[in-house]
Each structure stands twice: as structure tokens, then as C-alpha cells.
Amino acid sequence: MLTLMRETLDLPRSLTGDGVRDTLAAIARLVPVRVTEVPSGTPAGDWTVPPEWRVRAAHVTGPGGRRIVDVADSPLHLVGYSTAFRGRLTRAELLAHVHSLPDRPGAVPYRTSYWVPEWGFCMRHRDVEALPEGDYEVVVDTEHDPAGSMTTGEIVIDGTGPEEVLLSTPVCHPGLANDNLSGVALLAELGRVLAQRPEPPRRTHRILLSPGTVGPIAWLAANRDHLDRIRGGLAVMCAGDPGAITYKASRRGDAPVDRAAALALRHRPEPHALRDFIPWGGDERQFCSPGYDLPVGAISRTPPGEYPENHTSDDDLTLVTAAALEGSLGAVLDILDVLEGDERPVSTSPFGEPQLGRRGLTRRRGGEKGGDHEMALLWVLNLADGRHTLVDCAERSGLSFPVIRDAADALRGAGLLTARRD
């Protein structure tokens, strides 16, 4: 994951353009990606897919001919979607177009102006402070092409049944590591891992990599007739910093993915936090808008907006560790395993406890104590009334989902549960 992040960190991603295309191409070297180009001007909910933005050059030359800022050094230096401009400005006139952070003078802020036509540069505050009086030559050589398109990618692992699990992350942030190239890297690797499994999953797993806000909205609008297939999902962001793993519930709050996440994280080694839904954050804002209300939660380490480096050039690769990325990936896999493995078991012998010893399911003598596996057998048998799920068994027993699922498999093998039903 870190390798992919290093390769793609400085690609000039935005809502549209070659930065996103090149990022998806880098992922496609690991796992197949279905790329869709959505034409500029396509309606998407309350929004419209914007013109494709291209940056040929953007820089400012100060008194004495010194190049004081240049997008060639970092995509962060130019406000996203800046309109074209060319002219000579005084210091004061220039500063009306310059964004910097007085509280964080060594960092370049990340700013965009996707929907309001304007141009601007983002600079370190200490560099802004050092600008002398005088004349500044500004070049913003950009293009907003109404005949362009917005690029989105999907990694799809086909399942055996009609339901789907959706994973999503924004792919539009340039030059920032944790928010959100870490999420892109995690889902690319997740796709690779799922695609390599020998057996297909029950449910199709669809990983959506799209520009923030308008990307998911356009995808939802285009797929509106099939959304009832979505059994659950996760929006992923900020997956690589050392903070606790944080799961934010879906708008519903009690969707299967919400219970799966709480259960899986409780049995993970890392610290974790569970939060209620709020209508702010990442792609889940769109999946959980009231017209869709999909069972999609959000997973991150430190949530976006809550660490001081967020949306600045200090959100770089020093913030992201391989261990954090691996832990986040493990957490996502554990949650997906619960979603995928859950079922409603039905006992074939519900009247009193069945005899486990006769079937080789326990080797205990009367008077000895059993362990977790035996407790799991008893829990699954006790709740196997067709109304309870394996997640219920795990929640009520305090045992992990794998221990419960293995017990269910053993009981099914011994003929004590009917064939799987969901």
C-alpha cells in the first residue's frame, strides 16, 4: 500500500482530469479496474458533472523576477478549479488571491473552488509574510473543458448471489497522504486480496473510487434502480495515521454493517472507537442522504477534520505507517467477513440440548469444564431458532465471530443445523 501511495502521491488529482486517470491506471496494475468516464454536464442529483479542468501552468513571479509559487512544485499550490488569469498585481491585490495558515505557517493549505469561479494560490504563511512590496506577474493557465469528463473506477469481485457490498473512497485529493490517498491504497489492496481468494463471495463486492461528493452522487444517480441490492457497505478515509480505528455508524444506526463493525472491532487488537452517524465526513454523506439511506458506515483512523495536519501539506507520508494501513485493512476484512458469514441458523434438535458427545463434538467427561468452542456450540444451538443470527450469538456470548461461525460449521457438519439460510 505504501508503494502505491509513493507512486501516486503527487499526481494532480482533482474532480476531473488526468490525475485521477493516472491514479486508477496505477491501481489497475494490481487488480482490474473498470473505468467510467462521465461526460461534463451530466446531471447528478442536485449537481452537474463539472467541466474537465486542465492546468498547463500556474505561477507567480515577484519583484526581481523571483518565482515565488509554482504549481509545478506541488499541486496544492493552486486552488482547485482556479479560473484562468494573467496579469500584473500589487502585493495587496495578489494577497486577495493567496490562502495561507497563520496558525501553521510552515504548511501549504489545501483549497478548492469547484463551484465558484475564481483563482487563487495556496502558500506557506511564512513565505507570504516575507513577500516584499512591488509588482507580481501572475500566470494561471487553466482550461475548463465542457466537452471533458469525470473519471471514476470500480473494482468488482463478483459474488454468487444477487446482493452487493459497497466500498467507497474519494480519489480527488492531490498531494495529501492520509486524506485520502491512504483510503485509495487500502481499497486497492482490499480488491487485490478479495480477487485472489479461491472461492467467490456470496455477495458481489464493489469498490468505488470516485471524486468526492459529485462522484458518489453521480454513481448513485446512475445506479438508482439497483441500490436495493446493497446489503451493506463502508466509506473509507484517513486509513493510515496512528490514531484508533474509528467506525461511524450508518444513518440507520442499526444496519447489519453497524453491528458487524462493532463486533469485529471489539475483537481486533487495535484500540477502536464507535461513533454515531453525523452528516459530515466522506462518501457516506451521499450514501446516507435521506433519499437513499443506504446501510453504509464509515471507517477511518483519526476521522477527517480531527487531526491538525488535515488539508495541509503536512498530511504527508511521514504521517502514514505500514502498520496502521495493515491494521485498517485487517479491520475492514474482519467487518466484511462478518457481513459475508452471517446467517440465521436453525436447529434440527431444538427440544432440550442435543447430545454433543455422541457426535464427537465434545470430548469432555461429565464434571469437566468446556472452553470457548464448546460454549460457542451451546450458544449457536440455543439461539438456532431461525430468528437469531450468528452475529446475535456472538454479541450475546461475548465470543468472536470466527469462533461462533466455526461452531455453526461444526454443528452443520454434524447434522444439528439445517442447510444455510440467510
Added chain:
Amino acid sequence: MLTLMRETLDLPRSLTGDGVRDTLAAIARLVPVRVTEVPSGTPAGDWTVPPEWRVRAAHVTGPGGRRIVDVADSPLHLVGYSTAFRGRLTRAELLAHVHSLPDRPGAVPYRTSYWVPEWGFCMRHRDVEALPEGDYEVVVDTEHDPAGSMTTGEIVIDGTGPEEVLLSTPVCHPGLANDNLSGVALLAELGRVLAQRPEPPRRTHRILLSPGTVGPIAWLAANRDHLDRIRGGLAVMCAGDPGAITYKASRRGDAPVDRAAALALRHRPEPHALRDFIPWGGDERQFCSPGYDLPVGAISRTPPGEYPENHTSDDDLTLVTAAALEGSLGAVLDILDVLEGDERPVSTSPFGEPQLGRRGLTRRRGGEKGGDHEMALLWVLNLADGRHTLVDCAERSGLSFPVIRDAADALRGAGLLTARRD
């Protein structure tokens, strides 16, 4: 409020009589009051409106001709509804009719005997202890007039719709400040404030000032066919002491007023406490009796029965402060504002987030953080599915009701919410 309290503190209030009439007349100088005379003998639930009680004189003269107690000094000295008596008693015979507080020897207790015919005097215990042996001349010159009536008052602020909000407080306690002249003063001032607002409320606000127990019961019996109009209400008592504001839930426990009170008090500056319903206290006992079960809670500072001065002459104006009364009034107004302003918003753009910037609802650039107002916009939009209320938005967001309501107003102004519906 304090001025009204000073004017009316020593009026000889009781279940009936001129003390109540004069109190209502004092209020009517501030805001119109509809006065109703309910004839003695009128059935009221399990009760009957009592004969009107009049006190011409009541005093005891001790050995040596000393006047040891006289109702002319304080209405507390005579047990409420004392029957007429005239006679000469020994000290021991007299003491069988004297109530005092050994634990609070400097205070006169407040006692009534509305339903059992008897007479009695209430005295400071230290005065009782000092009574010499000898003969005592007792005069209790009272009348119980079966042709009299019970007086109740209503302050009514008409609303534009059919629903009502009910406020109620007992008006029968004589000579006691916090319990409950403070409640009377608060509701009189509330009526004045509501009546002066330029726009009429959605719901008629009805303020009932009536003698305890039998007053609300008689009002309920007389209005039994219209009680389903009552959307919510508050019984007010003990509103002027410095204790925390205490809201006691309605019998239902989850009525709109219960949630409105919890929400409003959470955002008030004063300390506050929330309590479950108990069938003891003030007028809410009648509104929340099982046959009516109205959505009426109770608000006070220190609840009746929980402060040591309660039901004694020490419950005087030194216990009541203008700041406490103002805070209580503010709390009641805030609760009523939630009840009045709540609605179920419906988004006109529920499929993904609508574009706030285009409508001038946010001035943020991408990458900057929003404040409470912007979070409120997102919460209202997210929950505007016709199933959630603005109170739901406030509860889930942690934001105050005014912040949420202002956001709903802004969204409605921008065409993002349909017209108000409730």
C-alpha cells in the same frame, strides 16, 4: 414578578373565597384574565367543589388576657377550612388543636383540613412551649357557605391552529412565597409576554390559575371533550428559589413536551435536573391521572416537599430572587418555543447532498471547516425525510433548537424544504 408577589403575598387564599379573587384581580391589571366561578356543590371527578369558606375572625386569648395567636397577623395561623368554634379550653384541650414544628421552632406550619371538619391553629413551636397553664378563650368565627363558589382564572393567548398548550399552577396557598406564589407570578408574567408578541402562536396557549387538586380536577371535568387538543403542557410550582431548574416528565415520559424540556434545559445556562414522573407534586397529578394521561410535565426549581422551609412561614420572600424567577421564566419560554417551533421537515432534494454554495447557504471554500450553522443545515437536510422532527435534529446533532430552527428556515427560504408541515 417580585412586585406582584409582594402585593399579593398575604391575601387570604384558600380553595375558595376572596383571597383567590383578589389575587386574580391583581394579575388582571397586567394581562386579561377570564374568571370563572364554579358553584359550591358542583361534582368534579371524585370530588365536589366545597362550600365557600369565609373567615371573619380567629384568635386565642390566654390567661391574663394576652392574645396568643390571631389570623389577622397571618393567614397561616388558622388551619385552612377550620370549622366555627367558640369556647374556653384548658391548655391541654387547646393543644389538641394546635399544630407546630418541634424541629423548626421558629416557623409557623401551613396546614389545611379541607375535607375533614375540624378547627385548629398553627403556631411557632417556641410560642407553644411558652404557653402557661390556665384557661384559653378560643374564637373561630368562620362560615362554610354552600351557596358560594370556587374561583379560577384563565389567561388565553389564541393561536392560529386548533391545538393548545396548557400551563397551570395552584393559586390557593396563602402567605407562602415560593410554594406557590412564585408559580402564580411566573405564569402571570408569561401570559403578559406571550400576549405582547406581534404574531399569534400556532397553538392557543392557555394558563390555568386554580385552587390545588379540586381546581384542575373541576377544569378537566368541565373540558373533558376538548382535551385531545392539548399538544403539551407544564405544571409550574416553586419557581423562585435558587435551586436547579427541575423538569419532571409527564406520565407518558416520551411526550413532545418531555423531549422539548430536556432539549431546552440542556442549552440553558442554569444547572438543571430531569426526573421521571411520580404521582406526587402539583397540578400534574391531575393532568396525568390515568383517565386523562395528558402530555403535561412539571417544572420547578427545588421541587415541593424537598426544601426545609416548604409549607412553613419560612417560605417567605427572602427565599425568592428576581434572578431565579427570570431564569425559570426563560426556561419555560424556551420549552414553549421548542413545542411551538417543532416540525417534520421534508427535503426537496433528498438524493445526495444538495449544493449549498450555489444557493448562498455557505461561503466555505472546499477544504475549510464549517461552523454550527452549517452543521445544522446538513443535519436538517439529512433528517428531512418526513419522519424526523427538528427536535430529532437537535437531539442527534447536539445543537440547540434555535440553531436548528434557523437552519430549517434558511433551507426553506432556499427552496430546499417543502412548506411547513407538522
Added chain:
Amino acid sequence: MLTLMRETLDLPRSLTGDGVRDTLAAIARLVPVRVTEVPSGTPAGDWTVPPEWRVRAAHVTGPGGRRIVDVADSPLHLVGYSTAFRGRLTRAELLAHVHSLPDRPGAVPYRTSYWVPEWGFCMRHRDVEALPEGDYEVVVDTEHDPAGSMTTGEIVIDGTGPEEVLLSTPVCHPGLANDNLSGVALLAELGRVLAQRPEPPRRTHRILLSPGTVGPIAWLAANRDHLDRIRGGLAVMCAGDPGAITYKASRRGDAPVDRAAALALRHRPEPHALRDFIPWGGDERQFCSPGYDLPVGAISRTPPGEYPENHTSDDDLTLVTAAALEGSLGAVLDILDVLEGDERPVSTSPFGEPQLGRRGLTRRRGGEKGGDHEMALLWVLNLADGRHTLVDCAERSGLSFPVIRDAADALRGAGLLTARRD
């Protein structure tokens, strides 16, 4: 209870046989017991009633003719249901059939092998360690009689109505005091106490004394058509140690017995603990299997499996005190009193508070405070809408069930509640 325990402690109880018969006979000297013999081979759910096991002799003679272990010394020495064997073994061969506790070297473990045919001895680990090399003469003279039977007992106190309350405890453990002769003694004494009451209960109280696991399963199978009569019940075990009284909820978790137990124990003097259901423990495992799902909880002091002496010879009469047994019996009686006395009161005067003073239900003068009984009157009246029970009244008021029930009786006596309905 201790006397009965002393009398019966060393009877050779097992799933079948004269040990159980003699234990039931000892109980029958205190209270009538209906004894049922279930023939070996009878199907019982997933199980079959086993052959009757008889032990004529079982001992091992070591080098030098020393008798190293003999079932005549304690029934614990022979693994329950040991098959017959006679032979000369080396020390190593013998040890493959010997069970001991390295962590508790002075105690004999309790082991059974009801369903796997094998033989074995249970010894103190320190005695095992001291065994010399040499030849050992083993005699296990046992019989498994397919023409025998399993013995169960029922103590039945007939009720006036069709519903039943079920109490159950296993009667198969030999030579162990707390687990579970204490439960047997408690239920025998409970039966005696209930049988001596002057009035029959509303509900038949049925006390089942049967061998563990297969006993309740056989009883359930035989009574399958009548189980809907069971209003509630308790499985009793480990009732005599000094631990806190522990109530484990039924599988349903919110059955009347669950609320009754929580309420009754809250007002008992002993410390107590409430636990959720788990499918491990005593007879409740069968009553709460998914095919039956009966409203039966479990009560104990320290639950089985949680004290170090459990299932060893150290679980002897020094662990059991008369005070603990009396407290456990009191707790069971209190829970049964709640179940038996609960009802849904209906007020005859639901519109406002009825006048208590006129009916002699209160002697308070206005202004004085009431006590628990008066609060109970108000609570019952307030909740007497036919939807709430007396248990609801007790839970919401914080008052004990007897205080609430007495208030309901007083109100019914005064005509303020309709006749009892349930």
C-alpha cells in the same frame, strides 16, 4: 434443610438407581412426593433414558494388598456409570483410568461417563502420587440394566387456576453438598412451606427433582402438550454457599419471572447479582432450549463452575450454612410471591386523583408529607389503567412489591380498584 442434607449426602445418587430413590424417600417424610419411574430406553428429545446403573463393589488393591481406593468410602471414587471390569494392571495401566486434580491434590474430583462406556476411579492427587510401582487388582462390579428405570420426583401444590409455576433442581450428584444437595434441600423445604399455607395459590406450584440433563428433557418431552401453562419458573442450584444470591435471566430476558426476580432481590437484605442468560448451567438449559423457550430463570448463590471446590470432594457440608440456605429460600419465596401476587389493576376513579381521606385511606392533613404506603396508593392509582401491572408500579416507584400489593389490597377494599384481573 441442613438435617436433610446430612441424612442424604452420601447416598449413591446418579442418573438412575436407588441413590435417587432413597433421596426422594427422605424428602417424602417432609412433604408428599409423586415419584415417577421412566423405563430405561425411553426416548427423551435427542437422548434416551439410560440403563439403570447398579454398583455392587468397586475398589483397587495395590502391591502388598493395601486397598488404595474403594467406592464404599465415597461414591465420588467411582466414575459415574463405570462399566464392569476385573483385572490386574500395572501402575501405568491403572493410571490411565484414574482422575485426580494436580491443582487441588487433597480433593477427589467428581467425574461421570454417562454416554461413553468406560470405567475409572477418582482419587486425591497426593494419593495418586504416592502409588508405588507394582501390580494392582481392580474390581469394578457394576451393572447397566436395560430393564431398569430413571426415577424422578414431583412435589405439587395445586392452585386454583390453570397456570403453573415450575421449580426444578438436579438430584443426581452424589456426595457433594452445595452442588447440588443444597438445591434439593431448598426445594424440599419450599414444598413443605407452600403446602402448609392455609390458602391454595392461584397457580399450581410444581417442584421437579430429577437427574441432570436427561431428567428435565424427559419431563419436558412427556409434558410437551401442557407447557403453555407454565407462567414462570426457577431452576435452583448451589443454594447454600456464602456467595451473593445470583439470578440468571431466562432466555427471553424479559419474562415475568425475570422482572419478579430483579424486583424481589433488590429489596432483600443479602447482596445479589443479576445476570443475562447463558446456555450453560443447570436445568434451565433444557427449559430454555429453543424448542421450548420457557420463562424459567436460574437462581443460585455462587453459580456452578465458579467456586474452586465445585465438582470436588471439597464441596462438603463445611461450605454450606443454615443462614445461606435460609436466605436463598427467602429469595425464592419472595420471587414466587411477586409472580403470584402480580396483577393489572384497573381504577374505578381514573379522572383525577380520588379522595383518599374520605375513604379513610390517609389521615394526613393538607401540608403534611405522606410515607411509603401513601406513595404506594398514589402509584397504584396512577398506573391502574389495565395496561400496567403491580410489578410496573413497584419498578417505577422504587417501592417493594409487598408495599405495592398492600396498597392495591387497600384500594380494592375501598372500591377504588375493580376486582382482580390478571
